[in-house]
Amino acid sequence: MKKKRILLMVLILAGVFAGCVYWPVTVKEMNFKSYAMDTGKVPVIYSDEYNISFYGLEALHPFDSKKYGKVHDYLIERNLLTADQFIEPGAPSREDLLIVHPESYLNALEQSSVVAELAEMGILSYFPSNLTKRKILKPMLYATGGTILAGQLAVRKGWAINLGGGYHHASAHQGGGFCIYADITLSIRYLMKHNPLISKVMIIDLDAHQGNGHERDFLNNDSVFIVDVYNKDIYPGDLEAKKAIDLKVEVPSGIDDIKYIQLLEFHLNEAFELFDPDIIYYNAGTDILEGDPLGRMKLSKIGILMRDEMVFRYAFERQIPIVMLLSGGYQKTNYEVIGNSIANLKKKFNLF
Amino acid sequence: MDDAVVIRPAAAADIPVIVAFSKAMALETEGKTLADERITRGVTDLIHKPELGFYIVAEADTRVVAQLMITYEWSDWRDGVFWWIQSVYVAPAHRRRGLYKRMYAYIQDKARRDPSVCGIRLYVDKNNSTAKKTYETLGMALAHYDLYEVDFVLSSKPDNY
Numbered sequence: 001m002k003k004k005r006i007l008l009m010v011l012i013l014a015g016v017f018a019g020c021v022y023w024p025v026t027v028k029e030m031n032f033k034s035y036a037m038d039t040g041k042v043p044v045i046y047s048d049e050y051n052i053s054f055y056g057l058e059a060l061h062p063f064d065s066k067k068y069g070k071v072h073d074y075l076i077e078r079n080l081l082t083a084d085q086f087i088e089p090g091a092p093s094r095e096d097l098l099i100v101h102p103e104s105y106l107n108a109l110e111q112s113s114v115v116a117e118l119a120e121m122g123i124l125s126y127f128p129s130n131l132t133k134r135k136i137l138k139p140m141l142y143a144t145g146g147t148i149l150a151g152q153l154a155v156r157k158g159w160a161i162n163l164g165g166g167y168h169h170a171s172a173h174q175g176g177g178f179c180i181y182a183d184i185t186l187s188i189r190y191l192m193k194h195n196p197l198i199s200k201v202m203i204i205d206l207d208a209h210q211g212n213g214h215e216r217d218f219l220n221n222d223s224v225f226i227v228d229v230y231n232k233d234i235y236p237g238d239l240e241a242k243k244a245i246d247l248k249v250e251v252p253s254g255i256d257d258i259k260y261i262q263l264l265e266f267h268l269n270e271a272f273e274l275f276d277p278d279i280i281y282y283n284a285g286t287d288i289l290e291g292d293p294l295g296r297m298k299l300s301k302i303g304i305l306m307r308d309e310m311v312f313r314y315a316f317e318r319q320i321p322i323v324m325l326l327s328g329g330y331q332k333t334n335y336e337v338i339g340n341s342i343a344n345l346k347k348k349f350n351l352f
Numbered sequence: 353m354d355d356a357v358v359i360r361p362a363a364a365a366d367i368p369v370i371v372a373f374s375k376a377m378a379l380e381t382e383g384k385t386l387a388d389e390r391i392t393r394g395v396t397d398l399i400h401k402p403e404l405g406f407y408i409v410a411e412a413d414t415r416v417v418a419q420l421m422i423t424y425e426w427s428d429w430r431d432g433v434f435w436w437i438q439s440v441y442v443a444p445a446h447r448r449r450g451l452y453k454r455m456y457a458y459i460q461d462k463a464r465r466d467p468s469v470c471g472i473r474l475y476v477d478k479n480n481s482t483a484k485k486t487y488e489t490l491g492m493a494l495a496h497y498d499l500y501e502v503d504f505v506l507s508s509k510p511d512n513y
Contacts, residue, residue: 256466262402266402
């Protein structure tokens with residue numbers, strides 16, 4: 001009897017201990033772990049692996065490929081979070097990726113020329129594939145793991161922010177525009193497969209570019225309602241994918257805070273009248289910021305804070321879990337805007 | 353927002369405070385009590401009908417402390433739109449801190465950048481010399497028009513407000 005009690009105590013203690021030190025986790029484990037968030041962790045997901053460096057060559061790219069780490073450091077500098085409060089994702093396995101991507105697509109990524117094209121860094125095609133794998137694919141794989149994890153955490157905690165991901169130009173069969181893995185589709189499919197409570201999803205894509213990746217993946221799919229607000233004058237202008245958008249808001253280059261916020265309010269209102277989702281995927285690209293050479297819109301830093309706050313407010317007022325992804329927006333100061341926006345969300349909604 | 357005071361467009365979440373401020377303003381400046389239902393509808397409609405105009409607000413430490421409304425008037429002479437400044441209110445505890453000046457600067461900046469805007473107009477109570485002085489200091493000039501109106505809704509009867 002006494003032995004049994006001791007054994008029980010040991011098991012309980014082991015359980016508590018396991019609950020405290022479960023990070024990082026692989027995607028496989030995510031399905032079975034119980035995420036006891038009372039360990040002081042908050043559902044802000046990040047791994048040092050997200051950041052892309054290629055022997056300095058990344059400087060040739062118009063993107064700040066290390067913005068993820070900068071947001072992470074900024075949140076710590078501002079005393080919003082401590083380093084051990086972030087949640088670290090693992091990388092999805094090939095089996096996980098096969099939920100969405102066909103073998104042929106994953107095999108094609110073995111060629112550095114394919115990766116070079118999708119990442120829009122032509123010079124990469126001159127490098128051996130094991131290098132592009134380690135330097136480009138691996139960071140994107142971890143960020144994809146982050147988005148999958150974010151979906152699962154949001155269901156439990158009401159919200160989750162992945163400090164990366166949002167590869168909204170990648171679909172099951174095709175990448176492009178710096179997007180290789182269809183993290184949004186993967187995360188949604190994963191959640192729908194493993195969580196019976198999730199059957200209706202709303203994607204709110206507010207990156208400056210049309211989210212043609214997830215749109216192609218959810219064409220003719222009534223379970224996924226897509227709101228996409230994007231600059232009609234820029235990449236990708238994917239007509240086929242546009243058919244999947246349930247609420248399409250095409251805005252002109254140069255749109256500013258006032259017009260954008262009014263349009264967003266109007267259309268979010270409409271979206272939630274038309275569809276009542278079980279979870280929201282919010283693709284929060286910051287390339288709508290004034291000065292972005294690709295987005296060509298003119299939102300101010302305050303405008304971005306307002307936008308994020310408005311989307312979270314719509315989610316929280318309706319008690320719908322929300323996943324936020326950073327997506328595009330790679331100017332040198334974007335990390336500050338993102339950090340300030342997370343600070344604003346924390347303050348307004350007592351997030352953590 | 354996060355900085356000390358930020359000027360930003362209003363959103364639906366700001367409707368209650370704009371209603372409260374509008375009522376406080378009517379009482380303070382003209383001694384009139386606005387009916388809750390009508391002013392709430394009036395504010396809500398503007399927020400949801402971008403074609404009519406917009407509000408901006410000043411926010412300090414997550415609280416809205418001032419507001420300003422813009423509505424549009426077409427000018428065929430200028431082939432453009434005048435922005436009319438109306439419903440300006442600064443909460444008493446936040447006055448004399450230059451908030452109106454900042455809201456005006458925000459509006460002026462946005463208006464000047466928008467090629468469809470031909471100017472900014474406002475009207476002011478004839479006896480409000482403080483406000484008149486502020487507007488002149490900020491670079492606005494007295495127009496040579498007098499304002500006439502027929503008000504179908506708010507007549508001089510107090511119970512109509």
